[in-house]
Amino acid sequence: MPDLSADADAVETLYSSHHGWLHQWLWRKLGCRDGAADLAHDTFVRLLSAKPLDALREPRAYLSTIANGLLVNHWRRLTLERAYLEVLAQQEAALAPSPEERALTIEALMQVDAMLRKLSVKAREAFLLSQTEGLTYAVIAEQLQVSERMVKKYMAQAMLQCLLISNGDA
Known part of the structure; x- marks a missing residue:
């Protein structure tokens, strides 16, 4: 059985050491502080289900890889959402x-x-x-x-x- 307290300690250490950097990195990519905060949070949530973190040698590279995947999903979702809303805008208001x-x-x-x-x-x-x-x-x-x-x-x-x-x- 994995040692959950060791994982929690590793995530806490990564969070305190790199959250500010990750938030800034995401903010530059998104141009939105709130969106960057959400994605930074989601990145650390993903870490909770990731491989053992105590052997992580390049934490910023690992964090940016996870965050970049979340960012791509975010942009893909926005693109789909915009397309859907454009279709809705062409319909009668009663059908909305x-x-x-x-x-x-x-x-x-x-x-x-x-x-x-x-x-x-x-x-x-x-x-x-x-x-x-x-x-x-x-x-x-x-x-x-x-x-x-x-x-x-x-x-x-x-x-x-x-x-x-x-x-x-x-």
């Missing part, structure tokens, strides 16, 4: 979802985006052509210049990822 429905939709979009990023380029393209354009496997195969059997494999990969999302395993 509640703030809770918006948040749930954005979270679902983030999960779908993460799922799509796990697929190869051709599998992603096959899935999107099937689901958004309603194309048959034969037409998709022709467009992607692969066999129809390969399209079926791509779709199976995509459907597996969808199942993992619905089961909470993704």
Whole structure:
């Protein structure tokens, strides 16, 4: 069983030694103090589930790697959120979802985006052509210049990822 008190001490030491630096680093990247504070906090939360920290030789490199991944996810979320809000702005006000429905939709979009990023380029393209354009496997195969059997494999990969999302395993 891991020594949780040693891990907590290691995180506390890292936090007190590097939180200010990390917050500044994130603030320069984001241009927003509150956003930087949130991401710095999330970085240290990730540390709690990370490998043993007592052997960490380059803590700032490790912290910036974690924080950079969170930053990329933050920007990706903002991009998806903006696109979603642009679509909503084109709808009638009576059809506008509640703030809770918006948040749930954005979270679902983030999960779908993460799922799509796990697929190869051709599998992603096959899935999107099937689901958004309603194309048959034969037409998709022709467009992607692969066999129809390969399209079926791509779709199976995509459907597996969808199942993992619905089961909470993704």
